Amino acid sequence: MTTFCTNPACPQPNNGDRARVCTACGGPLPVADRYCCQQLLGQGGFGRTYLALDERGQPPAVCVVKQMTWAGGDERGERRDRFHREADRLATLGQHPQIPALLDVIDGAQGQFLVQEYIPGPNLDQLMQKASESGGEALVQRVLYELLPVLAYIHGHRVIHRDIKPANIVAPPAPQPLVLVDFGSAKAVSGAEPLKQTATVIGSAGYAAPEQALGKAVFASDIFSLGVTCLHLLTGLHPFDLYSVSDDAWVWQSYLTSAISPALARVLDRMVNRRLPERYGTAQAVLADLRWSGLVLGDRPAFPTPAQAQSSGQPRGAAPVWEQRFALSLPGIVANGLAISPNGRAIATACADGTVRLWDCTNGAAIHTFRRSLGLLGPGHRGVVNAVVFTPAGDAIVSGGEDSQLIRWSLETYTGQQLPVSGWQISALAWAPPGDTLAVGSGDGRIYLWPLDQSAEQKSSPKTLVHHQDRVTALAVNGRDNLLVSGGRDRTLRLWSLPSGRLSRTLSAPAAAITALACHPHDGSIVSGDQRGHVQVWRSENPEVGLVIHRAPSPVTALAISPSGDWLAIGAEDGQLTLMNLQGLGFTAALRHAWSVRAIAFTPDSRMLVSTSADETIRFWCLAATAAPREFQKTDGR
Incomplete structure (x- = not known):
């Protein structure tokens, strides 16, 4: 094996194996009496790069030694400053697993050298x-x-x-x-x-x-x-x-x-x-x-x-597995809406029997039921409940239903307060940034922006957004761009600036009634589902054209994107629950309910998906196998 002399002026830099002194110029061969350069990998205007052995390793470790050279006009102090700035930069960048790590910095009589991790493999x-x-x-x-x-x-x-x-x-x-x-x-x-x-x-x-x-x-x-x-x-x-x-x-x-x-x-x-x-x-x-x-x-x-050139290759990694962890069987109860608490410990369901129910997300145990209205005995819904959300602080939930009532339920006292909304059936709810304003979609096409955290002296009527020509079917918030996105039976998507509520754009390209909406938490993309079963993505760069990324055989009923941004969940009328990986890994999971999927939501850690269905169940799906599926008969929470 050749030992290479790093003296730029050396007339014959190649030396024999294990040589310690260059036979041509008499200079020392190992850099810092430690790194033995064996092969010139490349050279350019900023220096030379060698393949080297760290002789202090047991056995000697392969590394890359980069010798710095500078323009003749540079001052010595300037050269040293530039060298150490580059060393600091490489030390920081080298912490990334796909960038070679910086192992050593040498500034001595032999010159200036950076020693980096050797990455095996061809370029x-x-x-x-x-x-x-x-x-x-x-x-x-x-x-x-x-x-x-x-x-x-x-x-x-x-x-x-x-x-x-x-x-x-x-x-x-x-x-x-x-x-x-x-x-x-x-x-x-x-x-x-x-x-x-x-x-x-x-x-x-x-x-x-x-x-x-x-x-x-x-x-x-x-x-x-x-x-x-x-x-x-x-x-x-x-x-x-x-x-x-x-x-x-x-x-x-x-x-x-x-x-x-x-x-x-x-x-x-x-x-x-x-x-x-x-x-x-x-x-x-x-x-x-x-x-x-x-x-x-x-x-x-x-x-x-090269070793695999004649084979078909090995898998780069097994597809993530989504499995049912457990399910709640709720005879006679269909949950139309679903929300998960900010800490991920509880779920709230908006039920067709007029109740709003709380469940423990870890084991499915019933926590509390806010019952249907019984005449004059306190607040309560008088009909089907369509939507439910937790407050950002997690201290209350708000529900809305076909009876046109909007009710705030305290989780400390388990009491309810009816909020005055003048409109038709409440169909969708969403929190608008900075988190103290509730967006309320109604059956008459109106959207209300309700600031719930006003003091008694500040109480004012909600802003009313009037542009949809039919029922508002879905609401979502693009937090990156401070937009409220609404979809309706009128086959339009409307984008509203927050907190003003000003209509900034109307997308009339959808060819069918919008049935579900979600916004990606990082890039702000809008995902819509419609009556035809199409799932489309709408980007700000080309907002008039929706890219179809999924076609379900029946209408889309629910959409959710994980907080991590990695997964898109799609619920359909035929009971199919599809999970698409959004990181380009080609992974898709197909889960199943017996009947129509009504609502879906991810936990804050993105590792659990909760779904409700017309088959009178709530199912809990986990990423990776954690437990064998089992059924719970939950009738005591009714």
Whole structure:
């Protein structure tokens, strides 16, 4: 094995195995008397990179030694400051599992060196050369799903990588995710203004964004480079061959060896758009588009490692299992609405028999029943209860029903207070930010914004929002954009600004009556279900077009998105309960009620889903097997 001399002026740097002193220049060979460089991995304007052995390890550990070199005009103090700033940056970024960890920092007589973790495995450029063909859509989807979160991480630390290309993406042995390497060209920015200043032109020809080639790299420049990397992986051609100068346009789709999904093509086209305003601005925006475009990462590696080249590959991981933990059998009682307390310990149900019931979420035990009205003996519903919500503080619940009553129930005293609402049947309830305003949907198409935490001196009438032409069937809140979303039988979605209640947009594209709504907690996407059984996603970038992500054989009756944003639950009239994974992993679980699903909700930790049905049951579904299914006969809570 060769021992490499790190003296930049050495005329013959190759030395024999175990040599301690260079035979050509007489300089010491081990760096810091510890790291023995054995192979030159690469070199550029900022230094050299070696494959090395840490001789103090037992056995010696493989690592990567990066030798820093600087421009001749740099002052020594400036060089040292830059070196230690880069070391600090790599120490922070290296805490991510998909970025090599910084192991050692050396600033001595031999020079300045950074020692990093060695990641075994070929880079994507080497894999492509061995395969002698393009990687295909599965590989590109894996690259996007595994590296976009890494970009979000480094951009969150105000760092631009500036050299993303296939050679800087390493594929470790399965099932480990892809690793982003070589931060030698990375640039840290301290605010918005430095992004506008011209800096050193850096990056790899063909992969660098236009603004980066002018010395004005921004975070979106990394998105451009990752997109161009994907074009190379799809076609097997260098980016220079995929861009037509005469047409001033990408022509990469002409070189595809097999067709790819239109959704992926649309995402890639936007990633590599040469105009910054039309390109994705953040990695999170790309991930959100992938999530709702129906693009899912398969259940096996997108490409084989060299040892697996002749096999079909091993699964990247088993699909999460949703199982029924237990069920409550409620003869004669159908729960139309469902809510889970903020601490996840209790559930409240709005029942067709006029009662509102509380249950223990951990074991299904009945806690209390707020009974149907008995004439003049206190407040209570006189008909079917449609909706129920917990207050944000968890100290009360509010219910509304076909009797047009809105009642607030105290969980401390178990007493009720009727709230004066002038309208038809109450059909939907939702809390609007900052949490002290209740949105009330009614059968006459009106929506009321009710500030419940007013003092006696401040009591005022609720705001009335009047635009729906038929019954309001569902309400949801987009907390990211402070919007209340309403859907109705009039086949419209309406977006209301909060807290003003001003109508900001009407979406008239739905072709059927809206039956259910949910909003994603992170990207603000609106998910609607309708009478045809279609589940559609509506994005702010293109609000007039809803992407159909699921088709149920019967009308959609309920929707819920987990607080983590990972799962979408869809209830249908035929009793089908479908869970879709929203992280692009292709996992879908099909659960079942005997009759129509009426309501669904996730616990705050996203690991339990509760559903109610016209089959007179409440079912508790858990992520991963925790207990064998069993039935509880609960009649004492009636």
